[in-house]
Amino acid sequence: MQKIRLRYAKRGRLRFTSHRDVARAFERALRRAGVPMAYSQGFNPHPKISWIGAAPTGVASEAEYVEIQVVTPVDPDRLAAVLDAALAPGLDILEAVTAGPGGLADRMEASDWRVELPGVPPGELRAALDRLLAEEHVEVERLTKDGRRTIDARPAVIRAAVESADDAPRGVGLDMSYPERSCGILRVVVRQTTPAVRPDDVLSALRVVAALEPPVPAKATRLAQGRLDDEGGLSDPLALDRQAGLG
């Protein structure tokens, strides 16, 4: 039984999909593409698909990960191509590798987020961010299914900066209907904690410390996730599998 790890992106309008929506779309695309999926045994067999976290509804991502199992060996690159063709544009397969030793989930220590704030001047955003970084704890409220809960958003924030629009990686950020000079862009590396601190929570923290109120909803994109290296960067979680594949 071969295990394959995939990196995929959730882009544009498809950022409004929930994790369940993405999971259903994947299952169906795998069937359309004729991928020889392994199924669980039992009364209600399910295709063997393991999800590694998931960007929240409304948030785009360039770095989502999933692991699948097949009953007949397949070439990962070819799988990536046929699956990408079967998925809706906006759910895009970026890479596929045969799984090497070690769990994938263990390699996800932190995420690098890019948050566009249309209508928020970069200077104002920078000032708010400075105040956030000066604090040790910032309690924010979040609405969950079970009511309101309070979490401390500050300790999970490892690194944060305000980016100028020119720094944007290509293909990210896209359909911006605001003039660039009035769109503040926040880059923030957040440690994966329990409960998870999400881009929304960081924005709530900015509201708490500096009363920052974006006039329209922010657009967040996860650019990368992986293990934190010594310089505060993120290592590629599929690097080990790629090496194992070559060796």
Next chain:
Amino acid sequence: MSVESVFPQLEPLLPRVSKPVQYVGGELNATVKDWDAATVRWALMYPDAYEVGLPNQGVMILYEVLNELPDVLAERTYSVWPDLEKLMREHGVPQFTVDGHRPLGAFDLLGVSFSTELGYTNLLTALDLAGIPLHAADRTEDHPVVVAGGHAAFNPEPIADFVDAAVLGDGEEAVGEITDIMRRWKHEGRPGGRDELLTRLAETGGVYVPRFYDVVYRPDGHLDTVRPNRERVPETVAKRTTMDLDAWPYPKKPLVPLAESVHERMSVEIFRGCTRGCRFCQAGMITRPVRERSIEGIGAMIQNGLAASGFEEVGLLSLSSADHSEIGEITKQLADRYEGTNTGLSLPSTRVDAFNIDLANELSRNGRRSGLTFAPEGGSERIRRVINKMVSEEDLIKTVSAAYANGWRQVKLYFMCGLPTETDEDVLQIAEMAKNVIRAGRTASGRKDIRCTISIGGFVPKPHTPFQWAAQTDPDTVDSRLRKLREAVNSDRDRSLGRNIGMRYHDGKPSLIEGLLSRGDRRVGRVIERVWRDGGRFDGWSEHFSYDRWVSSAAAELEPLGVSLDWFTTRERTEAEVLPWDHLDSGLDKQWLWDDWMDALDAREQDDCRWTPCFDCGVCPAMGTDIEIGPTGRKLLPISPVGVGSPVRNPALTQ
């Protein structure tokens, strides 16, 4: 003049609403065509939430049929939830299609499919958000022509003020003809304006244009006459019938939503129409005669549909799927073909007497063994004779015993409450039946943990059925019978049985309003509009439905006219009465319907004309149609498994 997408205005609102994905479109197999290259542009609406509307077969079929025409464009729209409606009003965003996000007002035609009357208020929301005048009389040449279809269109009188036209029956061919008339009229430079266009539609005899018929009432509130008010418009309007289902293999490419929907499977309609003759069943009466799709046609649709959609389950759809003349062969051969691919088959509606355990086993061979559902509809033998649902309790027990013995753990039974001539005793028999099912199931399976769920709906008399004359049972009586039934299910003596019986039901109030909208005439339109202006939305959803609002609006609008909510619902009609839909021809002979109603009151049954001689319901001679059934004796080829772990084989992937 090109039409811009409203998505840039909509997008900033989406993070603020629930389930935003339902508004972004981009479904697999959706079509967005070039606006300027199209001559005739249709917006198709299902007037309920996206999750309910998207899987609707009618809309899906027409969407594909229309988009296959080179100069025609069709896009879909669904009801927006109140959270988005509020934001759209604040920000001036019009009702939009999910395909091109184009404003509804820009289309030539707006086709609205009404499976149920409870979508009427949602039509008004969509029209209003689109900037289309609510009243057809106020629309100009610049507004879309609003066409109603679906089963509720067999009595569109309650929405006669709001729609320009209604089409009865099958839509596949009708939409093409309407498109032709629209195309020619536009091509000729729109001679005679909207009035001429509607007249051309009406004179075909297959499109009902309410404004061309005058309704006269008697002083006592009864209808006197409904007559055409101009030449070129026929006295009656006939329903449409698509005879050869194999010639219309739609949907070829089923829409697959990103959002979750109520039916997570692909559906293939294996036949249309039903002659079982259940007297409560409007669908069975108005879709006659029976027309089967051939086994090869079914096989090809499933193969193409699975490859195009990736669904894990195929629903073999019809009004009574086990009645297909080759159902045994179909299920066996499909199970063979999809062995090892985790593709489940389901029969959404199955009659107890047509079901057998071979069928059940074929259905569950390659997929999930979901629950089995049967609809005895009535608790007592007597009431089942009244409604002509001839299922004996013995048949039922035999069937469920076999199911439990073969590994099923759960059986669902559907019933109705409030049927004509019904007494408390008839309803209490449901409890006995459910207990007998549990007893039989325990014996057959040797286990105690099997379950039976009884689900009870309120009966609503519908136009074009033998019960169209019946008095609807008032909600208090329905509620009291359901209360007694619950007590009987849980009675102390049989507590060990009652524990394994689940009971699901709704109170009788929404049914009464559905009754008003089903058998109403044009005067009921005022009630709908008043309810809507007062905030009425999504009446099919218990969290949005307000009985009090309907009752008070009905009182305010109807009583000054000498009629009332009760007059339209709980009043029995006489033979001589002019019914609001008498000028709309479903093919059924009114005398036959009346005789069948009399037979019902005497608890006399009527056979099925597929296997007994014709009993002259009137449809075939009136519509020039005939029963189209097999068996054909043909086979599905190849009878070999198609893939591994997927119903599709992809040689490019595994060498």
